[in-house]
Amino acid sequence: MRKGTTADNSQNKQANESLEHPYHPVFLKLGNPNDKAIYEFIKNEITGVEIIDTILRQLKELLKIRNVKTWAEEDFDQLLKAQLGDTAIEEYGTWVYYPWSKKLVHLLNKDAFIEVRTNRNLYKITPEERLVLQSKIIGVVGLSVGQSVAFTLALERVCGALRLADFDTIDLSNMNRLSVGVQDIGVNKAVLAARKIAELDPYMDVTCYTAGLTDENMDDFFTRDGKLDLLAEECDSLPVKIKSRIKARSMGIPVIMDTNDKGLLDVERFDLEPDRPILHGRMKLFEGMSDAAVIEKLDRLTPAERLNTTVDIIGAENISDRMKQSLKEIGVSITGWPQLASAVGLGGAMVADVSRRILLGQYNVSGRYNVDFSDLVN
Structure with missing residues (x-):
């Protein structure tokens, strides 16, 4: 079930092959042109895709964890700018697509994701x-x-x-x-x-x-x-x-x-x-x-x-x-x-x-x- 068509059939084929796994999500780095093309295909050509982008919330947690002693809400914008550097917020981290639920989710990269997700395990x-x-x-x-x-x-x-x-x-x-x-x-x-x-x-x-x-x-x-x-x-x-x-x-x-x-x-x-x-x-x-x-x-x-x-x-x-x-x-x-x-x-x-x-x-x-x-x- 697609919305419209795209011009590049070979690109569509490659994207579809990436989405066929019954339990493996698809990882997309938007700085990579091929991943960017698959990302656009998912967003624009697959019916019913839900886009979930909470990357700012995740980044706030990451920066708070890394600056526990000195954390202040008013410093977030400055810390965020330093964290992103020249990377646009949409291209930061990893987009993960779940074919079985048609959810496209924006997440931190692996090491940062694990650092935040397991933070409440510390120091057990x-x-x-x-x-x-x-x-x-x-x-x-x-x-x-x-x-x-x-x-x-x-x-x-x-x-x-x-x-x-x-x-x-x-x-x-x-x-x-x-x-x-x-x-x-x-x-x-x-x-x-x-x-x-x-x-x-x-x-x-x-x-x-x-x-x-x-x-x-x-x-x-x-x-x-x-x-x-x-x-x-x-x-x-x-x-x-x-x-x-x-x-x-x-x-x-x-x-x-x-x-x-x-x-x-x-x-x-x-x-x-x-x-x-x-x-x-x-x-x-x-x-x-x-x-x-x-x-x-x-x-x-x-x-x-x-x-x-x-x-x-x-x-x-x-x-x-x-x-x-x-x-x-x-x-x-x-x-x-x-x-x-x-x-x-x-x-x-x-x-x-x-x-x-x-x-x-x-x-x-x-x-x-x-x-x-x-x-x-x-």
């Missing part, structure tokens, strides 16, 4: 720690609970890059626990999480694996543009849970999992314990088997073996009475594993907090932990 996270975290890559598998995990990691900027894997799409029944809108039904869960993160912080490097984590893409997921520094595993598939840990252990990558019910958090420090048993050695079915034998058996598990192994991993003592009642009803009166938004939110907070401390060398053990509100608040 120091500037030096922020730089360390900015270099880290975290993989998240399973974007139901994992959506809360990924978004909280992005909110705190616990890493500079995220890899998100999920084959599933949003259904109406997901909307008891996922922060989505009715317009998102049918959208891939990883793509939707990536879009939310891009709208929060377009400078986060996010890659989606919309087939989920598979045997075919696992190497790429773990190593693309650098090895993962940490894996947050939140998927429903037992084979993927185990295979991803075998891979992580072979590469010395720590794994975190929030099990949601009763606030159960698992931490496996394969980076510090290369011979540590997977899932704390709780899988009776696979005791004494080699990794190769485990992988081969995973592809031919019976439904009973899957269920019994899942219970072994979680531990019957870590399943709430309400969950036990619900499990009996799966396939009878309910179609899937029950989850509540409050528990999903707690899981995102726990994983983000522990991930940050692991990546900063502040937490250096493996373990299982319960943060159960029913026990803590009663």
Whole structure:
């Protein structure tokens, strides 16, 4: 849907190709002639574009942060002039276009944007720690609970890059626990999480694996543009849970999992314990088997073996009475594993907090932990 036509068809083609990404925003520097042409194309040739320009407000925050001790409102114009130099205000910073929402937003450049956006982290996270975290890559598998995990990691900027894997799409029944809108039904869960993160912080490097984590893409997921520094595993598939840990252990990558019910958090420090048993050695079915034998058996598990192994991993003592009642009803009166938004939110907070401390060398053990509100608040 375009307004009118433009004279340069090749330029239009190039611009359109830049706008086709399902979750990557388009970055435009107006000092670059090609970017300027795409900017004009978006503004003038695409119907329904919303232009959002709050750059002066952002610059005011930036200058106030950099001049805390001496800040005075009456000095803003002078400080702004020094900051802009010979650059016109429209050309300052970066314009970011979100194809899925047709929003064209004027933002600070990356370093200044991060400086302002994370300013209220100080000094719970120091500037030096922020730089360390900015270099880290975290993989998240399973974007139901994992959506809360990924978004909280992005909110705190616990890493500079995220890899998100999920084959599933949003259904109406997901909307008891996922922060989505009715317009998102049918959208891939990883793509939707990536879009939310891009709208929060377009400078986060996010890659989606919309087939989920598979045997075919696992190497790429773990190593693309650098090895993962940490894996947050939140998927429903037992084979993927185990295979991803075998891979992580072979590469010395720590794994975190929030099990949601009763606030159960698992931490496996394969980076510090290369011979540590997977899932704390709780899988009776696979005791004494080699990794190769485990992988081969995973592809031919019976439904009973899957269920019994899942219970072994979680531990019957870590399943709430309400969950036990619900499990009996799966396939009878309910179609899937029950989850509540409050528990999903707690899981995102726990994983983000522990991930940050692991990546900063502040937490250096493996373990299982319960943060159960029913026990803590009663």
